[in-house]
Structure formats: C-alpha cells, structure tokens
Amino acid sequence: MSLSNNSNTISERDTFLNRMGRMGNKIFLSPYFFAFLFCVSAVITICDWEVKGAIIFVGIISIALVFCEDILATTLPFLLLCVFVTKCYNSFDTFIKFAWMAAPAIFGLLFHFIVYHKKIRIGSTFPGLIAVSVAVLVGGIGTISKADYFRGVTLYYMIFLGLGMVVAYILLKSQMCAPRDYDVREKFITMLYIMGMLAVVMVAVILYKERAVMLEKKTLPDFQSSNNLSTILMFAMPCPFYFIAKKRFKIIHVLAALLIPTTIVMTGSRGGFVFGIIEFFICLIIFSVFDKKRRWFYVGFTVAVIIVAVIWGEKILLFATNHTFDNLISTDEARSGLIGRAIDGFKQNPIFGHGLGHTGNTDLYSPVKGAMPWYHMLIPQIFGSMGIVGILAYTYQLFLRGHAITIQFMRDDKLIACTVAMIYIGILLMSLVNPGLFCPLPYSLITVIMFSLIDTDTCFGNFARKKS
Numbered sequence: 001m002s003l004s005n006n007s008n009t010i011s012e013r014d015t016f017l018n019r020m021g022r023m024g025n026k027i028f029l030s031p032y033f034f035a036f037l038f039c040v041s042a043v044i045t046i047c048d049w050e051v052k053g054a055i056i057f058v059g060i061i062s063i064a065l066v067f068c069e070d071i072l073a074t075t076l077p078f079l080l081l082c083v084f085v086t087k088c089y090n091s092f093d094t095f096i097k098f099a100w101m102a103a104p105a106i107f108g109l110l111f112h113f114i115v116y117h118k119k120i121r122i123g124s125t126f127p128g129l130i131a132v133s134v135a136v137l138v139g140g141i142g143t144i145s146k147a148d149y150f151r152g153v154t155l156y157y158m159i160f161l162g163l164g165m166v167v168a169y170i171l172l173k174s175q176m177c178a179p180r181d182y183d184v185r186e187k188f189i190t191m192l193y194i195m196g197m198l199a200v201v202m203v204a205v206i207l208y209k210e211r212a213v214m215l216e217k218k219t220l221p222d223f224q225s226s227n228n229l230s231t232i233l234m235f236a237m238p239c240p241f242y243f244i245a246k247k248r249f250k251i252i253h254v255l256a257a258l259l260i261p262t263t264i265v266m267t268g269s270r271g272g273f274v275f276g277i278i279e280f281f282i283c284l285i286i287f288s289v290f291d292k293k294r295r296w297f298y299v300g301f302t303v304a305v306i307i308v309a310v311i312w313g314e315k316i317l318l319f320a321t322n323h324t325f326d327n328l329i330s331t332d333e334a335r336s337g338l339i340g341r342a343i344d345g346f347k348q349n350p351i352f353g354h355g356l357g358h359t360g361n362t363d364l365y366s367p368v369k370g371a372m373p374w375y376h377m378l379i380p381q382i383f384g385s386m387g388i389v390g391i392l393a394y395t396y397q398l399f400l401r402g403h404a405i406t407i408q409f410m411r412d413d414k415l416i417a418c419t420v421a422m423i424y425i426g427i428l429l430m431s432l433v434n435p436g437l438f439c440p441l442p443y444s445l446i447t448v449i450m451f452s453l454i455d456t457d458t459c460f461g462n463f464a465r466k467k468s
Contacts (some may be wrong), residue, residue, distance in 0.1 A: 017115055022067025025196040028064050028073035029187070033192050038194055041080040045202045046445075050088050051095070057081040058101045065108030069116045071175040072187060076450070079195040083202060086225040103434040118174040123455035125404050128397030129169055129448070133162030135393035139386035140355015143348060154357030157372055157390055161356075162441035165448050173452040185416050185453050188238050192423070195257065196236020199229050200263045203434075207266060220268040230272025231430045232265045234279055235446060238422035241283050245291040245415055257301075263315065275429035279307070282425060335433070337364045337374045342384025353387035374438065381438060404455040420454055 027033055039058075044053035057077050064073045088095070134159045140149060148154060176184060182218065202225075210221035240256035264276035281302065288298035308316075340362050345354035354360070359373050369375050375381040382390045401424065409417035427447060431437045436445050 001237060017287075017372060019115055020067060024037065024064065024068035025070045025073060028068050029070060029182075031055060034076060034194060036189075037076055037080055038198060041084055041198050042201050045084050045198070045205055048087075050318070051098070054085055054088075054095070058297075062104040062108040065105075065112040068112075070178075070180070071112065071116075073190075074182060075188065076191045076194060079191055079442065079446070081196045081199055083195055083229075086228040086232070094441060111228075113171055118178055120170060120174050121177050122170070124453065125397070125400045125451045125455040126166075126169060126173075128393075128400040129166045131393035131396045133166050135386045135390045136356055138389060139353050140349070140358060141352045143345075143357055144355035148256070148357040148359050149355060151357055152356075153372060155300075157356055157438070157440065161438065162446060163307060164440060167442055168445060169448050171453055172449055176452050180271050183284075185413070186242075186275055188453060189242055189416075189419060189449065192236050193239035193243075193256070195259055196233050196239060199232045199236070200259055203263050203267055204227055210361045220266065222268060226267040227267040227271060227434050230264050230267045230269040230276060231427065231434065231443065232405055233260050233267075233434060234272070234276060234403070234426035234430050235423055235443075236260055237276070237279055238283050238287075238419050239289040241422075242415065242419045244294070244297075253295075255306055271433040272429055274430070275426070276303075279308075279422065279426045279429060283422055286422060290415055290418070333460070335376060338377070339380050342375050342377075342380035345384040346387060349387055351387045352389055353383065353385045356385045357384065372435075372438075374435045374436055378428070378436060378438075381435075395401045400455075401451055404451060408454045416454065420450055423450065 004368040040056070041053070044050060044056075057080065060077045061081075064077065065071075068074070118412060125468045140157075145304070206223055206225075207221070211221070213221045238261070240253040243250075243253045244257065259277050264272040284298045284302050284305075288295050338361060341364065345358065346355070356372065361373050361375070365373060365376065375384055380423045382394050388391070405417050405421045405424070408420070424447065427436060431443075437447065
C-alpha cells in the first residue's frame with residue numbers, strides 16, 4: 001500500500017513539475033517578458049549599474065532554469081547580461097567577490113537537466129567540437145612549461161573551449177530537439193536581434209556621456225568595450241534582414257538594418273569598421289535573392305552605401321577610428337609582432353604549437369587579470385598555439401558547420417540557413433583580428449547554441465518546428 005502511495009506521489013510531483021515548467025515557458029518566452037528584460041538592461045546601462053545588473057540577471061537565469069521546461073528561456077537574459085558587462089573591462093577583482101552567485105546558477109543547472117531531462121541526441125557538428133577539444137588540450141606539448149599549462153586561467157580556457165563546449169552541446173542539443181509550439185530557430189534569431197539592439201543603446205549611451213570629448217577632438221572616444229560591442233553587433237546584423245525577408249517589411253526592421261552597421265562604425269573599432277561593412281554587403285546580396293519583391297530595397301541600400309563610402313568614406317574612417325585608409329593597418333603595432341611569434345611557435349613545434357597558455361608574448365601584449373595572452377587573431381592563434389593538430393581540428397569543425405548549413409539549405413529552410421551562415425561569417429571575420437571565437441563566454445557558446453539548432457540528427461525536421 002505504501003509502495004503504491006509513494007508511486008502516486010512521484011507521479012503527481014512529475015505532473016506538477018511539468019505543468020510548472022510549461023507555465024514558466026509561457027512567461028519567460030513571451031514578447032512582454034523580452035521587452036521587460038530589454039528595458040531593465042537599458043536602465044542598467046544608462047545608470048552604470050553593471051555589477052548590480054549582473055547579480056539580478058544571474059538570479060533571473062537561475063529562476064528560469066528551475067521554473068521553465070524550455071532551456072531557451074535562459075538564453076535572452078544570458079545574452080543581455082553579456083552585453084552590459086562588456087563595460088566592466090579589467091574587473092576580475094570586482095566580480096570575484098560575487099563568486100557565491102554561481103551557487104544558485106549551478107543548482108538551477110543541475111535541477112533543470114535532472115528534472116527536465118531529455119533523450120541525448122548528437123548532431124553532425126559534434127565531432128568538430130571533439131576535435132577542437134583535443135587540439136586545445138594537447139596544444140604546446142613538448143614546449144609549454146608546466147607553470148604556463150597549469151595556470152588557472154589557462155585551464156579555464158582549455159576546459160571551456162574544449163570539454164565545456166562538448167558538454168554544452170550535448171545538453172543543449174538534447175533540449176532543443178523537443179517539439180515546441182513555436183519555431184525555435186526563429187526565436188533564437190529574435191534573441192540575437194534584441195541583444196544587438198541593446199548593444200546599440202549601450203554605444204549611444206557611451207557616446208552621449210563622452211560628447212564633450214567628441215566635440216573637442218572631432219573624433220570618436222576610445223572605449224575598451226568597442227571590439228566586444230562590434231562583435232555582438234556582427235552577430236545581430238543579419239537578424240533584421242531575416243525578418244524583412246520573411247514578408248514582415250516593417251519600418252522598424254529597416255531602421256534596425258541601417259542602425260546596426262552604423263553603430264558598428266560608431267564604436268571606433270577598426271575591425272568592426274572593415275568587417276562590419278563586408279558583412280553588411282554580404283547580407284544585402286544574399287537576402288536580395290530571397291526577397292525578390294523587395295529587391296529594389298536591397299539595391300537601393302547597396303547603392304546608398306557605395307555613394308556614402310566613395311564621397312565620405314575616408315572622413316568617416318578618420319572620425320571613427322582616428323586612422324586613414326593609408327595607415328589603417330600599421331606594421332609597427334603589436335599584432336605584426338604577434339604574427340611573427342606565432343610563426344616562430346609553429347616552427348619550433350609544428351605538430352602542437354606553443355600552447356594556449358604560452359606567456360612568451362607578454363612583452364608585446366600584456367593581458368588584464370583573468371585573461372589570456374592572446375595573439376588577437378584567429379589564424380595565428382590556431383597555428384601558433386596548436387600547430388598542425390589545431391589547423392586540422394579547426395578546419396574539420398569549419399567543414400562540418402559549413403556542411404550543416406548546406407544541408408539545412410537543401411532540405412529545410414533556406415532563409416534560416418542563410419541567416420545562420422551570415423551570422424557565422426560575421427563572427428569568423430571579427431575573430432580574424434580579435435579573440436572572438438576563443439572566448440568561451442559568450443561567443444563560442446552562442447555559436448554552439450546556433451549550430452545545435454540546425455545540424456542534422458535523428459530528430460531532423462521536427463526539433464525546430466512547431467508541433468503539428
């Protein structure tokens with residue numbers, strides 16, 4: 001009798017938890033809650049409450065993990081958190097005091113993946129993550145010192161760029177495969193869109209507060225978060241084009257499509273200026289193929305940008321970056337020296353490179369506390385830190401991700417596939433001159449989430465669609 005009662009209790013508890021999770025989904029994934037999160041984030045940015053905001057948003061994420069069955073409910077708070085904390089440059093000592101906030105987040109993660117567990121699924125891009133995981137772990141074997149290899153910051157990046165992304169993929173892919181009453185891919189694109197608009201607000205706030213400097217020096221102020229904000233905006237740039245091409249030709253999306261690249265220029269980031277314009281042109285070309293009825297819109301956009309670039313291009317560049325086209329890339333800056341060091345590392349250890357934690361370049365680039373001595377360039381970082389093993393691993397990952405996009409294009413949703421391709425091209429371009437994809441949080445994780453939504457597996461064709 002007691003056994004039967006216990007069984008009934010467990011059944012009732014499961015039913016209650018499932019109902020709670022579904023109710024949480026409706027709240028946390030509603031457009032009203034998205035608007036609320038955006039407004040709160042904007043207030044945090046305007047008032048310089050980044051530390052308080054981080055505590056609030058970690059709390060929101062922890063609550064969503066417990067009360068929402070859908071893991072995607074945690075995504076927008078995470079993305080917005082990552083935007084406004086970019087202002088907290090060199091703030092390791094500030095945030096380490098709040099390490100205790102990890103406790104509720106860890107509890108939430110454990111609760112979510114135990115209570116709302118789903119069948120494990122593996123998609124086509126998973127082997128690429130395994131290959132990269134191996135490459136970052138074996139990088140530097142034979143040359144890197146024990147002290148460099150086992151430094152806390154080195155272990156953090158090796159674990160989270162490798163095994164951490166593998167685990168994240170397994171957990172997220174399994175959750176993303178669950179049938180929903182909405183298109184999960186479009187919802188994720190919406191979240192990236194909102195993330196980008198917060199970055200627009202943040203840049204506007206920074207420029208407003210520095211307006212006196214701008215008026216005096218006739219150039220944009222230099223601020224530490226410019227490259228990070230440019231990277232975030234390049235993630236978001238294709239999103240308004242997606243909604244324009246989805247026959248939702250609303251003025252708000254047109255304005256956003258103009259505002260995002262304009263804001264990238266206004267960050268003053270040279271990498272953002274060059275690669276943001278490239279991504280913008282690619283978006284105009286690619287999306288014009290899908291939106292034939294509005295091809296005039298894309299052609300007009302393109303012509304307008306070309307006219308502006310020809311007439312005022314150098315003046316805009318000088319105002320935004322304090323550089324001209326002649327000295328946009330200087331041979332005497334640190335990156336030139338770092339390329340030479342990467343080549344030296346490859347020559348000394350062509351199989352495994354110098355290792356991610358190699359500190360021999362700190363005379364050229366001294367990282368802030370809690371950061372790595374990066375090469376600040378994707379390609380030298382790969383061959384200099386991981387040698388041939390790294391080249392093969394990252395090439396394999398690139399191939400698998402490209403193949404996943406191609407399969408999505410051929411079999412399912414061409415517009416989704418092209419949007420993902422544009423987003424991925426954007427982060428790859430920005431990573432050519434910044435750490436980019438070598439930052440586990442948020443850039444590498446965002447990319448893993450994105451590909452977990454589109455790569456093929458046994459649930460292909462239904463995991464991202466609405467319930468029938």
